Amino acid sequence: xxxxxxxxxxxxxxxxxxxxxxxxxxxxxxxxxxxxxxxxxxxxxxxxxxxxxxx
Numbered sequence: 791x792x793x794x795x796x797x798x799x800x801x802x803x804x805x806x807x808x809x810x811x812x813x814x815x816x817x818x819x820x821x822x823x824x825x826x827x828x829x830x831x832x833x834x835x836x837x838x839x840x841x842x843x844x845x
Contacts, residue, residue, distance in 0.1 A: 797834055801827040 805823050808814040814822045 793834060793838070794831075797827065797831050801830050804830075 801823060804826050805814060805819060808822065809816060809819070
């Protein structure tokens with residue numbers, strides 16, 4: 791599975807859990823999803839860069 795697919799799936803699962811627990815309303819999905827996706831993507835890319843590969 792591609793890294794982007796894993797990031798997308800993880801972000802979706804987090805947002806769904808936030809909606810289920812009432813922390814995010816469905817109307818706030820767009821903004822929340824983008825923010826969470828960006829955070830996960832940045833974290834994954836930071837870890838997989840040559841400098842951070844051994845972290």
